[in-house]
Amino acid sequence: MSGIVLRVAQVVGVLVLAGIAISIVVGFVQSLLGLALIVSIPLGAWWLYRQVKARDARPAVAGRPAGRRAELESRAVIDAAGRCGWCGSASLHKDDFGFPVTPLAYHRAEIDAML
Ligand SMILES: [Zn+2]
Structure with a gap:
């Protein structure tokens, strides 16, 4: 128990x-x-x-800065006539070594100066 x-x-x-x-x-x-x-x-x-x-x-x-930059950069392109849209030059832009560069790269300093 x-x-x-x-x-x-x-x-x-x-x-x-x-x-x-x-x-x-x-x-x-x-x-x-x-x-x-x-x-x-x-x-x-x-x-x-x-x-x-x-x-x-x-x-x-x-x-705003991006919009301004995009607007300026859109002008620095080769247009339909083969001219630079930024400065109107009919010949290809070349860098210091003679290599062709895009209008955007060639006019980069001017674009930056206008921003
Ligand atoms: Zn140009």
Whole structure:
């Protein structure tokens, strides 16, 4: 009879210990989740703020100079008549070594000076 009581006590003890262990783990996970939530809210807000700010800032910073440059560069091309669209020269532009270069490369310094 005492053997059964001991066995029951043992089972109850194991169950109680297991219950305590589970509650500790659950409590730990819950506090970890709570902590992650608390940390993720300001982090998420900050991330969202960065995304919105980056989207707003990019066109404002790069928009106008890039448009002006593209407009000038589009003029420094060989036109349909085979002339340089920038200076109207009918002959191919050549670099210091006599190699033909594109009008864009040849007039690069002038284009940059006008920006
Ligand atoms: Zn030219």
